[in-house]
Amino acid sequence: MMESLLKLHNIHTHIGQFHILQGINFEAKAGEVSVLLGRNGAGKTTTLKTIMGLTPASNGTITFLDENIEKKPTYDIAKIGIGYVPEDQGIFGQLTVEENMKVAMRKVTDDALEKQDYVLELFPDLKKFWKKAGGHLSGGQKQMLSMARAFVNDSKLLLIDEPSKGLAPIVVEKVMEAIMEMKKRTTIVLVEQNFIMASRIGDTFTLIDDGRTVQQGAMNELIADDELKRKYLGIG
Amino acid sequence: MDLIISLVINGLATGMLIFLLAAGLTLIFGLMDVLNFAHGGLFVWGAYTGVFTYTLTESFLIGIVAAILTGMILGFLMEKLIITPVYGNHVQQILITLGSMLVLQEMIKVAFGPNAIPVSVPDYLAGSWELGEVILIKYRLFIIIVGLIVFGIFHYILTRTKIGLIVRAGVMNKEMVQALGINIKKVFLFVFMTGAALAAIGGMLMAPYSGSIYAEMGMEFAILGFIVVVIGGMGSFSGSLFAAVLVGLAGSFMAYYVPSLSLAVNMILMAIVLIFRPQGLFKMAKG
Ligand SMILES: Nc1ncnc2c1ncn2[C@@H]1O[C@H](COP(=O)(O)OP(=O)(O)O)[C@@H](O)[C@H]1O
Ligand SMILES: [Mg+2]
Numbered sequence: 435m436m437e438s439l440l441k442l443h444n445i446h447t448h449i450g451q452f453h454i455l456q457g458i459n460f461e462a463k464a465g466e467v468s469v470l471l472g473r474n475g476a477g478k479t480t481t482l483k484t485i486m487g488l489t490p491a492s493n494g495t496i497t498f499l500d501e502n503i504e505k506k507p508t509y510d511i512a513k514i515g516i517g518y519v520p521e522d523q524g525i526f527g528q529l530t531v532e533e534n535m536k537v538a539m540r541k542v543t544d545d546a547l548e549k550q551d552y553v554l555e556l557f558p559d560l561k562k563f564w565k566k567a568g569g570h571l572s573g574g575q576k577q578m579l580s581m582a583r584a585f586v587n588d589s590k591l592l593l594i595d596e597p598s599k600g601l602a603p604i605v606v607e608k609v610m611e612a613i614m615e616m617k618k619r620t621t622i623v624l625v626e627q628n629f630i631m632a633s634r635i636g637d638t639f640t641l642i643d644d645g646r647t648v649q650q651g652a653m654n655e656l657i658a659d660d661e662l663k664r665k666y667l668g669i670g
Numbered sequence: 671m672d673l674i675i676s677l678v679i680n681g682l683a684t685g686m687l688i689f690l691l692a693a694g695l696t697l698i699f700g701l702m703d704v705l706n707f708a709h710g711g712l713f714v715w716g717a718y719t720g721v722f723t724y725t726l727t728e729s730f731l732i733g734i735v736a737a738i739l740t741g742m743i744l745g746f747l748m749e750k751l752i753i754t755p756v757y758g759n760h761v762q763q764i765l766i767t768l769g770s771m772l773v774l775q776e777m778i779k780v781a782f783g784p785n786a787i788p789v790s791v792p793d794y795l796a797g798s799w800e801l802g803e804v805i806l807i808k809y810r811l812f813i814i815i816v817g818l819i820v821f822g823i824f825h826y827i828l829t830r831t832k833i834g835l836i837v838r839a840g841v842m843n844k845e846m847v848q849a850l851g852i853n854i855k856k857v858f859l860f861v862f863m864t865g866a867a868l869a870a871i872g873g874m875l876m877a878p879y880s881g882s883i884y885a886e887m888g889m890e891f892a893i894l895g896f897i898v899v900v901i902g903g904m905g906s907f908s909g910s911l912f913a914a915v916l917v918g919l920a921g922s923f924m925a926y927y928v929p930s931l932s933l934a935v936n937m938i939l940m941a942i943v944l945i946f947r948p949q950g951l952f953k954m955a956k957g
Binding site for chain 2: 488512513520533538584
């Protein structure tokens with residue numbers, strides 16, 4: 435039995451006067467890829483932002499490594515070991531790839547440098563365009579830079595929001611391979627609309643609809659359940 | 671020719687003083703999204719405490735140090751007590767910083783009296799050099815050099831050091847900076863105190879240049895500072911130097927050739943920029 439790294443219990447989130455999340459329950463186990471699924475506007479991005487403290491929860495608890503984090507500021511949450519790869523990648527466009535990595539690397543330690551070497555092996559493009567402005571990278575390269583930034587610190591958990599969005603199939607393939615590689619060293623929570631990809635690399639799924647968790651389980655169960663896929667994902 | 675050179679030097683010197691004020695203003699706006707209408711108050715307090723110390727110690731240099739310290743202390747208090755509670759609310763920011771500006775200005779009168787105080791250039795910076803026909807006033811050159819040194823130092827910090835990279839990253843995407851584990855509040859405080867110190871240096875350098883200091887000088891210069899921030903692009907450090915020099919030169923030439931337009935020229939410059947490049951000449955691209 436693997437230990438639970440992250441656990442959301444009955445999470446509610448308000449943005450302004452809107453009640454966006456209305457009961458998210460979800461668990462990520464160490465070493466697994468947990469996939470959040472659900473149609474557009476279901477609340478997947480908001481769930482990740484709530485974990486990061488960017489749109490703080492108004493109710494419910496989030497535990498990470500047995501610590502309650504739902505009231506912590508974003509930078510503390512990052513520091514205790516959660517890396518975030520946002521939907522828009524959040525690249526600092528006027529900074530070079532190198533400078534983006536510098537801002538990300540909180541402490542220049544042997545461990546961090548080793549991790550940086552490792553991701554640069556994984557994404558040779560980043561090494562190639564080391565001195566190029568982040569804003570001038572291709573969509574796929576921005577995705578890789580964003581993942582590299584999140585990984586370079588001692589992140590025990592990576593939150594990755596729709597990494598395949600807007601990318602050409604061949605680039606998606608590369609990104610997915612990289613995620614599977616990173617999985618060997620860290621735990622991943624992935625939002626992915628591309629069900630083929632999601633089912634290939636996900637160990638477990640959590641289905642979100644209208645801001646609520648409607649189903650969770652092993653990925654195999656979802657693959658076999660045409661009814662569930664039709665109802666919430668519009669496929670199958 | 672000598673006239674042109676003299677007008678250029680005059681314009682550059684004024685431009686550098688405006689730059690010292692605008693540099694902090696633009697970074698504070700770009701990074702913290704805060705409209706600080708009290709920035710001129712830091713300028714005038716820098717001038718008064720600097721001149722006070724200069725008179726007391728007879729050392730201009732110690733006067734500058736005093737101005738810097740005043741700027742940092744006032745910047746610290748202002749950020750903690752006045753700005754922090756109103757982050758994210760522009761209307762409240764305008765009201766409370768405008769109010770603070772008036773309070774700072776009136777406090778000057780309470781502390782130093784209501785009348786203008788004459789200030790003279792220190793001996794070693796007084797007078798001028800003559801190069802043939804051209805007369806170079808030493809103090810004006812001094813201001814230009816100090817301005818360039820300050821620009822150089824801060825350009826270095828912003829492009830070559832970690833804290834500088836973080837500040838620029840913060841201007842582009844605050845949320846992401848925090849999601850990378852950086853306490854943006856500490857960065858805000860650092861930038862605010864630095865911007866305040868720069869404004870205070872500007873005030874102190876301004877004092878011997880204009881020959882006297884008075885409580886309203888902060889407000890007058892802050893308006894120029896805001897114009898420069900708009901022209902240069904909100905959040906752009908290099909843009910603020912470029913725009914400040916532009917405004918300084920325009921003011922200097924207009925005052926000589928078309929004096930009736932010398933006050934309006936800044937507004938005209940700003941209007942032109944807003945019409946053709948509303949993001950400013952050097953606007954920082956987001957993302
Ligand atoms: N800043 C916001 N203000 C108001 N509504 C928002 C905001 N952000 C997201 N929403 C709403 O919250 C819901 C969930 O959005 P999101 O989490 O982005 O969905 P997903 O990532 O699953 O597509 C949507 O209905 C969206 O319109
Ligand atoms: Mg989304």
